[in-house]
Amino acid sequence: MNSIVGVPLYIMSAATLLAIVTGALRLPTGLRRLPEWIGLVAVAATFASITFLWGESRVGFAGEIHLNRMGLLLTGIILLATAAVILLSWGEPAGAGRRAEYTGLLLAAATGMILTVIAGDLIVLFIGIELLSVSLYILCAIEVTRERSLEAGLKYLITGAVGTAILIYGFALLYGMTGTTSIDGISRALAEAGPLTSQPLLLASMALIAVALGFKASAVPFHHWTPDVYEGAPTPVTAFMATGTKTAAMGAFLILFTGAAQGAIADWRVLIGTIAAASMIVGNLGALVQTNVKRMLAWSSIAQAGYLLIGVAVGTQYGAEALVYYLIAYLVMTLAAFAIVILREREVENGDDLQSFTGYGRRRPWAGGVMTLAMLSLAGFPPLAGFIGKFMLFQAAIDAQMLWIAIIGALASAVSVVYYLRVAIVMWSPTPDDAHEVRRLRVPLSVAAVALICGVAIVALAVFAQPVINLCRGAAESLIS
Amino acid sequence: MPWVSLLVIVPFVVAIALLFVKKDNHATARALAITGALVTVAISIVVVVLFDRTSGALQQVDHANWISSIGLSWDLGVDGISLWLVLMTTVLFALGIIAACRRLPDRANVFLSLLLLSEVGLLGLFTAGDLVLFYVFWEFMLIPFAFLIWNWGGDDRRRAGYTFVIYTMVGSLVMLVSIITTAMLASQHLGYLTFLIRDLEGVPFGTTASTLLFAGFGLAFLIKLPLWPFHGWLPMAYSQAPIVVTALMAALMSKAGVYGLLRVGVPLFPDGANTLLIPIAILALVGIIYGSLLAWRAPTMRLLVGYSSLAHLGFIVLGIMVFDSMAAQGAVLQMVNHGIVVAAAFTIVMVLGRGGGTEDMDRLAGLAKGAPRLAVGFLIVAMAALALPGSNSFVGEFFILGGVFRQYSWMAVIAMAGVIYAAVYMLRMYQSTMNGPVKGVPADGRACELTRSDGLVLVPLILIMVFIAVWPRALVGATQASTDRAIAAAQVAADRPTSQITPLSITRNRP
Numbered sequence: 001m002n003s004i005v006g007v008p009l010y011i012m013s014a015a016t017l018l019a020i021v022t023g024a025l026r027l028p029t030g031l032r033r034l035p036e037w038i039g040l041v042a043v044a045a046t047f048a049s050i051t052f053l054w055g056e057s058r059v060g061f062a063g064e065i066h067l068n069r070m071g072l073l074l075t076g077i078i079l080l081a082t083a084a085v086i087l088l089s090w091g092e093p094a095g096a097g098r099r100a101e102y103t104g105l106l107l108a109a110a111t112g113m114i115l116t117v118i119a120g121d122l123i124v125l126f127i128g129i130e131l132l133s134v135s136l137y138i139l140c141a142i143e144v145t146r147e148r149s150l151e152a153g154l155k156y157l158i159t160g161a162v163g164t165a166i167l168i169y170g171f172a173l174l175y176g177m178t179g180t181t182s183i184d185g186i187s188r189a190l191a192e193a194g195p196l197t198s199q200p201l202l203l204a205s206m207a208l209i210a211v212a213l214g215f216k217a218s219a220v221p222f223h224h225w226t227p228d229v230y231e232g233a234p235t236p237v238t239a240f241m242a243t244g245t246k247t248a249a250m251g252a253f254l255i256l257f258t259g260a261a262q263g264a265i266a267d268w269r270v271l272i273g274t275i276a277a278a279s280m281i282v283g284n285l286g287a288l289v290q291t292n293v294k295r296m297l298a299w300s301s302i303a304q305a306g307y308l309l310i311g312v313a314v315g316t317q318y319g320a321e322a323l324v325y326y327l328i329a330y331l332v333m334t335l336a337a338f339a340i341v342i343l344r345e346r347e348v349e350n351g352d353d354l355q356s357f358t359g360y361g362r363r364r365p366w367a368g369g370v371m372t373l374a375m376l377s378l379a380g381f382p383p384l385a386g387f388i389g390k391f392m393l394f395q396a397a398i399d400a401q402m403l404w405i406a407i408i409g410a411l412a413s414a415v416s417v418v419y420y421l422r423v424a425i426v427m428w429s430p431t432p433d434d435a436h437e438v439r440r441l442r443v444p445l446s447v448a449a450v451a452l453i454c455g456v457a458i459v460a461l462a463v464f465a466q467p468v469i470n471l472c473r474g475a476a477e478s479l480i481s
Numbered sequence: 482m483p484w485v486s487l488l489v490i491v492p493f494v495v496a497i498a499l500l501f502v503k504k505d506n507h508a509t510a511r512a513l514a515i516t517g518a519l520v521t522v523a524i525s526i527v528v529v530v531l532f533d534r535t536s537g538a539l540q541q542v543d544h545a546n547w548i549s550s551i552g553l554s555w556d557l558g559v560d561g562i563s564l565w566l567v568l569m570t571t572v573l574f575a576l577g578i579i580a581a582c583r584r585l586p587d588r589a590n591v592f593l594s595l596l597l598l599s600e601v602g603l604l605g606l607f608t609a610g611d612l613v614l615f616y617v618f619w620e621f622m623l624i625p626f627a628f629l630i631w632n633w634g635g636d637d638r639r640r641a642g643y644t645f646v647i648y649t650m651v652g653s654l655v656m657l658v659s660i661i662t663t664a665m666l667a668s669q670h671l672g673y674l675t676f677l678i679r680d681l682e683g684v685p686f687g688t689t690a691s692t693l694l695f696a697g698f699g700l701a702f703l704i705k706l707p708l709w710p711f712h713g714w715l716p717m718a719y720s721q722a723p724i725v726v727t728a729l730m731a732a733l734m735s736k737a738g739v740y741g742l743l744r745v746g747v748p749l750f751p752d753g754a755n756t757l758l759i760p761i762a763i764l765a766l767v768g769i770i771y772g773s774l775l776a777w778r779a780p781t782m783r784l785l786v787g788y789s790s791l792a793h794l795g796f797i798v799l800g801i802m803v804f805d806s807m808a809a810q811g812a813v814l815q816m817v818n819h820g821i822v823v824a825a826a827f828t829i830v831m832v833l834g835r836g837g838g839t840e841d842m843d844r845l846a847g848l849a850k851g852a853p854r855l856a857v858g859f860l861i862v863a864m865a866a867l868a869l870p871g872s873n874s875f876v877g878e879f880f881i882l883g884g885v886f887r888q889y890s891w892m893a894v895i896a897m898a899g900v901i902y903a904a905v906y907m908l909r910m911y912q913s914t915m916n917g918p919v920k921g922v923p924a925d926g927r928a929c930e931l932t933r934s935d936g937l938v939l940v941p942l943i944l945i946m947v948f949i950a951v952w953p954r955a956l957v958g959a960t961q962a963s964t965d966r967a968i969a970a971a972q973v974a975a976d977r978p979t980s981q982i983t984p985l986s987i988t989r990n991r992p
Contacts (some may be wrong), residue, residue, distance in 0.1 A: 382616065395665070419647075465548045
């Protein structure tokens with residue numbers, strides 16, 4: 001029975017509805033965390049289902065859903081991000097009065113991300129992207145009393161809508177030229193189509209799709225919304241955008257380019273490669289001048305999108321493998337960084353300001369340690385997860401005769417060291433006075449747990465990389481048959 | 482026992498343990514750090530005892546797969562080039578930690594932990610048999626050194642640390658790309674992907690690729706050395722770092738670059754090394770002259786020693802790049818000599834700075850009167866630094882200059898100037914601080930006199946100098962097989978007459 005492929009979606013959508021419905025109920029105080037618990041249980045159940053489904057590729061709903069290992073692994077990454085973000089939001093002021101909607105929307109966004117990465121059809125993929133985008137528009141603006149949050153929501157909505165329009169236009173052209181919305185069908189049609197340069201409309205459709213997905217992945221030159229939205233949105237939501245949305249967008253890139261358009265690789269390789277190179281350069285240079293950690297992480301996420309896109313640009317199976325490994329590494333290092341920012345935000349006003357981190361490591365050495373590890377890993381220092389990821393991506397690039405992109409990536413990384421290490425230095429430098437220590441709260445257990453687990457994972461993913469890489473290899477194999 | 486791996490593991494474990502010591506508990510931190518450093522010395526002595534002096538290959542290899550799907554492995558071992566560097570690293574770190582323990586800064590446990598972590602990086606680097614592992618340790622040592630500058634450095638520490646890190650990172654990331662490219666190109670020839678240096682040796686790359694790859698590696702090495710004109714980070718880093726850290730950087734970290742050249746650059750890319758022989762030799766010669774001149778006019782003693790090492794490293798690079806058996810042995814010997822002498826010189830600077838309250842030479846004079854023991858130690862170190870015949874550095878420089886003269890006599894003539902300058906600046910430092918009327922210090926400078934704990938650091942260093950001076954064969958005998966092996970392919974590439982090419986290389990099958 002092929003409807004088994006829908007199980008992850010069934011669980012997640014049911015949980016979304018349940019969580020939102022609890023908002024209409026008058027819950028006793030003992031159950032006020034019910035939405036969050038529903039979310040965590042649903043994530044755990046979905047995770048169990050994907051481990052059960054791991055193995056042969058399954059196709060369901062008349063080809064609408066492709067549950068191959070790539071889709072399952074990306075789903076796993078999204079689920080981990082979701083669980084972490086639910087934990088990071090535990091007691092978050094933004095969600096305090098609206099727990100049910102907040103958690104429900106998080107789950108809805110996660111459902112959309114999962115739908116995107118297991119799509120077997122353009123329409124399904126589009127619905128997935130829309131579901132995640134619309135949920136995130138609202139989540140960005142959920143602090144309705146805070147101007148910055150509303151501004152972020154609005155900015156994300158407007159730029160996101162443009163991205164959506166471009167995406168659907170690209171899909172329409174693709175459908176017009178190939179006569180099908182099925183990704184398998186498109187793959188066959190593209191393989192038979194010959195060089196795309198002789199088919200301007202097909203080429204245009206691929207370019208439009210790349211642009212639209214570039215919006216979602218915040219790749220240059222479609223990145224302008226990122227710093228403002230990342231800064232304005234509630235920090236757990238920012239963390240979700242940085243990890244979950246990025247994973248979904250990369251999944252879509254893999255499905256449409258590495259997977260479906262494999263036959264036309266020569267035509268789009270330079271296009272994606274240029275986007276990747278530009279993102280690495282612009283993102284790293286932009287991050288250099290930031291004084292706000294969230295903005296800095298926004299620019300860094302632009303740069304990281306560039307590194308990730310190397311894996312798409314090479315278009316090889318190894319490229320996909322490296323990309324997925326780097327996504328996992330990126331997940332843990334980004335979450336670790338955001339967890340510490342959230343921790344600080346709960347303690348002081350403007351806790352996302354770099355200045356407020358002065359001497360923080362001396363007072364909370366474990367938090368300083370996790371942040372330092374995250375920064376070193378993002379900068380690509382060995383022997384941490386980020387290093388192994390970059391190593392594999394550069395290897396994939398050189399393997400595919402794209403040495404130039406590896407060199408640009410290497411030089412851009414050298415620049416990035418400055419701003420990543422700045423955070424680490426500030427954290428361990430002496431505090432001028434402890435006057436700005438307004439609130440000294442008990443450390444929220446859930447946030448600390450996420451930070452510590454991610455900190456350990458940053459090291460563990462590198463030291464015990466082989467099993468993880470084996471998973472990624474299985475995923476990459478299922479993508480390119 | 483995997484002794485070589487233990488060399489890396491023991492200080493690492495101790496460094497991590499130190500992080501959990503309470504920050505005001507100096508006694509425990511001190512005991513732990515010194516014990517860790519001494520155990521590491523003991524292990525390195527075991528490695529030296531077990532060393533087979535007849536073999537030029539990497540020995541006592543500990544091999545384990547790390548990430549086999551991308552060709553990475555944990556592969557540590559020693560050969561004649563690294564053997565003495567390993568011993569020198571453990572000894573100098575032990576002495577450095579003992580010196581640092583005399584006056585511990587705040588958060589001593591972290592300070593000592595970072596020192597040990599940088600030792601891990603250096604020991605790993607000197608023993609790595611896998612290019613990626615080499616890179617891992619190369620980067621690994623950067624972070625503790627940088628944080629030592631950032632947290633305990635002088636007033637301008639932040640800028641000094643950044644300059645140091647950025648310079649190094651540009652070089653090392655280009656090296657990373659070169660490493661991957663090397664393995665990818667070699668895999669087409671070998672049929673499998675590997676980063677093991679011993680497997681990659683002898684792979685033909687073609688002159689262009691070989692030159693570009695050598696340049697990619699060379700950039701990282703020359704920045705780390707540093708060689709003129711890549712020394713921009715040196716004055717700031719050396720003058721801002723805590724003096725123990727400066728000493729270790731000058732004595733050991735600078736050897737990382739030279740070691741890389743001899744261990745990776747020249748043997749893997751003989752054609753490229755041969756193409757770039759003259760340009761790099763010219764940089765080295767300029768460095769010798771330029772470094773000497775800077776040292777001559779340096780305002781502080783610390784910078785004087787720092788710039789002088791710029792000149793001395795130029796000698797060592799020259800010794801490697803002329804592909805002469807004698808010069809290469811001299812280069813390895815001189816790496817050890819320079820490390821010991823620089824460490825001793827910085828010990829003197831440390832004592833002077835502590836007692837006199839300044840490292841500015843013009844503000845101190847006539848100290849020999851109040852601190853005779855210091856004056857004696859200083860004189861011995863100064864004589865060794867200027868390579869007086871009968872000192873350990875003389876042996877090394879003689880080997881290098883002799884070898885260089887055999888190949889390119891004009892280079893030897895220019896390099897000779899550096900030997901003369903060395904006398905000028907070292908004697909200037911000695912004279913201006915020790916002789917003349919007493920100036921700048923209370924009570925004839927008795928505060929500058931060597932204490933027992935200073936002696937604990939300085940005396941072993943002087944004994945090592947004497948030992949090397951009277952019996953250099955003990956060192957050279959163990960290195961010869963390895964240095965010959967390292968430069969053999971380059972000698973063939975440079976079309977040296979067979980009489981000059983060492984026997985090992987003739988049996989080498991060069992593609």
